Amino acid sequence: xxxxxxxxxxxxxxxxxxxxxxxxxxxxxxxxxxxxxxxxxxxxxxxxxxxxxxxxxxxxxxxxxxxxxxxxxxxxxxxxxxxxxxxxxxxxxxxxxxxxxxxxxxxxxxxxxxxxxxxxxxxxxxxxxxxxxxxxxxxxxxxxxxxxxxxxxxxxxxxxxxxxxxxxxxxxxxxxxxxxxxxxxxxxxxxxxxxxxxxxxxxxxxxxxxxxxxxxxxxxxxxxxxxxxxxxxxxxxxxxxxxxxxxxxxxxxxxxxxxxxxxxxxxxxxxxxxxxxxxxxxxxxxxxxxxxxxxxxxxxxxxxxxxxxxxxxxxxxxxxxxxxxxxxxxxxxxxxxxxxxxxxxxxxxxxxxxxxxxxxxxxxxxxxx
Amino acid sequence: xxxxxxxxxxxxxxxxxxxxxxxxxxxxxxxxxxxxxxxxxxxxxxxxxxxxxxxxxxxxxxxxxxxxxxxxxxxxxxxxxxxxxxxxxxxxxxxxxxxxxxxxxxxxxxxxxxxxxxxxxxxxxxxxxxxxxxxxxxxxxxxxxxxxxxxxxxxxxxxxxxxxxxxxxxxxxxxxxxxxxxxxxxxxxxxxxxxxxxxxxxxxxxxxxxxxxxxxxxxxxxxxxxxxxxxxxxxxxxxxxxxxxxxxxxxxxxxxxxxxxxxxxxxxxxxxxxxxxxxxxxxxxxxxxxxxxxxxxxxxxxxxxxxxxxxxxxxxxxxxxxxxxxxxxxxxxxxxxxxxxxxxxxxxxxxxxxxxxxxxxxxxxxxxx
Numbered sequence: 016x017x018x019x020x021x022x023x024x025x026x027x028x029x030x031x032x033x034x035x036x037x038x039x040x041x042x043x044x045x046x047x048x049x050x051x052x053x054x055x056x057x058x059x060x061x062x063x064x065x066x067x068x069x070x071x072x073x074x075x076x077x078x079x080x081x082x083x084x085x086x087x088x089x090x091x092x093x094x095x096x097x098x099x100x101x102x103x104x105x106x107x108x109x110x111x112x113x114x115x116x117x118x119x120x121x122x123x124x125x126x127x128x129x130x131x132x133x134x135x136x137x138x139x140x141x142x143x144x145x146x147x148x149x150x151x152x153x154x155x156x157x158x159x160x161x162x163x164x165x166x167x168x169x170x171x172x173x174x175x176x177x178x179x180x181x182x183x184x185x186x187x188x189x190x191x192x193x194x195x196x197x198x199x200x201x202x203x204x205x206x207x208x209x210x211x212x213x214x215x216x217x218x219x220x221x222x223x224x225x226x227x228x229x230x231x232x233x234x235x236x237x238x239x240x241x242x243x244x245x246x247x248x249x250x251x252x253x254x255x256x257x258x259x260x261x262x263x264x265x266x267x268x269x270x271x272x273x274x275x276x277x278x279x280x281x282x283x284x285x286x287x288x289x290x291x292x293x294x295x296x297x298x299x300x301x302x303x304x305x306x307x308x309x310x311x312x313x314x315x316x317x318x319x320x321x322x323x324x325x326x327x328x329x330x331x332x333x334x335x336x337x338x339x340x341x342x343x344x345x346x347x348x349x350x351x352x353x354x355x356x357x358x359x360x361x362x363x364x365x366x367x368x369x370x371x372x373x374x375x376x377x378x379x380x381x382x383x384x
Numbered sequence: 385x386x387x388x389x390x391x392x393x394x395x396x397x398x399x400x401x402x403x404x405x406x407x408x409x410x411x412x413x414x415x416x417x418x419x420x421x422x423x424x425x426x427x428x429x430x431x432x433x434x435x436x437x438x439x440x441x442x443x444x445x446x447x448x449x450x451x452x453x454x455x456x457x458x459x460x461x462x463x464x465x466x467x468x469x470x471x472x473x474x475x476x477x478x479x480x481x482x483x484x485x486x487x488x489x490x491x492x493x494x495x496x497x498x499x500x501x502x503x504x505x506x507x508x509x510x511x512x513x514x515x516x517x518x519x520x521x522x523x524x525x526x527x528x529x530x531x532x533x534x535x536x537x538x539x540x541x542x543x544x545x546x547x548x549x550x551x552x553x554x555x556x557x558x559x560x561x562x563x564x565x566x567x568x569x570x571x572x573x574x575x576x577x578x579x580x581x582x583x584x585x586x587x588x589x590x591x592x593x594x595x596x597x598x599x600x601x602x603x604x605x606x607x608x609x610x611x612x613x614x615x616x617x618x619x620x621x622x623x624x625x626x627x628x629x630x631x632x633x634x635x636x637x638x639x640x641x642x643x644x645x646x647x648x649x650x651x652x653x654x655x656x657x658x659x660x661x662x663x664x665x666x667x668x669x670x671x672x673x674x675x676x677x678x679x680x681x682x683x684x685x686x687x688x689x690x691x692x693x694x695x696x697x698x699x700x701x702x703x704x705x706x707x708x709x710x711x712x713x714x715x716x717x718x719x720x721x722x723x724x725x726x727x728x729x730x731x732x733x734x735x736x737x738x739x740x741x742x743x744x745x746x747x748x749x750x751x752x753x
Binding site (some may be wrong): 056058060079083088100120146312327328337341342349 | 453
């Protein structure tokens, strides 16, 4: 099996757990946040900067790489790790989320999805088989089954049909995968319907994947509902496999996800808001462009160990952002990713030291959303 | 005196010379190329990346910093070195070149130049006194006299009046400067008129500056004429002072400038063309976006020691450029600056080893403009 989950410690009062994931490109501690490198690059920063901040695994997007530069080219380069010079873990999504998001530009059948490229309008096709083959060419350590992320809201009938198809597609992905060095994760769907979540978990677990993602959350539903469905779903998943909550990356959601037993997260949130000039801190967001920081010569966060905070002031970073200088985006991106990776490390430490519930309460009390 | 030029070796067959410039922020070897960091940042890259590639001194622009974030703010930050976290040499220009370039937006009197900010249209004023005080606030190791760069073409009468005013202004700059840790360079003007160049050199040398720049070249004149005026001018400058050719940075111009005895150069060329996707090599330009490099898994230059060439392929960099990824601009910028800094180091070595003329011939024979 390409990846192996090692359980290190369970929280005695919540579902939180600390572990380790063994992959063909190294072992990383969980719970972990995966920075998003959509187009084979985490926007604005280098793989060495990612290593310096302690990133163990990143996510890259199949949809984008399939269209540009093409998975055949990446394969010819020796795979995604070699192409982008990143020797640690990589997870690729299946492209399903992106093609379903294309709305009028795509047509779904049992076979797969025909769609128009957002780049040049060309006709393209992705299916469980194609998405898996593309991901085999890319060569990530963890690849994802081709699924439909059930939109919110979705009635029971739609959600059931979609979820059943996602399971059939997951089986076809599994049957397509031939590489022994790649782990295919199944994705639990079911919308906000608990019986369908149970059905989805049961059917996927029967197919025996090396890991499971919880999909279809953080898609517009109220947070309370999200946490309810998450808790309901996660506790049915096997304990000996890694659990991945897709597309979630705000600190409050991360702490709740960890509490319910999630091991892996990804989200464009930290890198996207960084480029908009918003820094993440333990107390909430800091809008670095604000006039109040013009002559503030302290770092973004005096307690932060990141390259930006160790070397540059709020005043300098604000100047860079106000003058549209790329280095400003870099520093903000480095800070936000470091913050989140550090946040995950501290949560893990709290789990191991048996005070995760206190850590969570204290964090939520100080954090302004 | 804030800076001291040390002559290490003179070429016996040309005007080329190898030296060292001692500044309050370190000693650097000459001839040297100064990367341009217009807004207190060399576009897209970090001060640590500049150090890694061996940059000893950078240039920053007074006009831009005067308007944003303001020289008073930079002073409050502890000066430009501290503001941008760069502990090696800095040279600031006077802002003269930029305000004169504003055309209809500026008005010149003997006192100085009134102009409209290109950012918000606000009315601003720069003069020899103001430009010097601004540069004192910025705190660069080398600061430049406020001058008019005589445009090309300019008749003898215009060039004479302008050059005489530049000399009067240079005196006022000198009288304004009170910081002992800053060296003020005079700027030789005179257009393409040899008698005016002689006059300018004579009058400035009489004021006894710690270094001299040759201005008003590479402003649209034919290259042969530029080299002719350059040679004519440089050989009149004192040997014990550093000589700086402003705004020149293509490899063929650099080798000719060095041959005529120039020690310092600056230009936005390497960084600007990098961001347009053009890499500089010993054989000429390489347009990295070209389709022929799509599956070219070699580095930009196999013999290059830069971070980009040591870690990434043409195919990857092309992918980044085609998808508008910032990391592509960074890698191109790093490569081009490394190339030019390395080019200068190799020229210096050739001077010391007494084969500069051979180096020059060989370079020009292989280099496609």
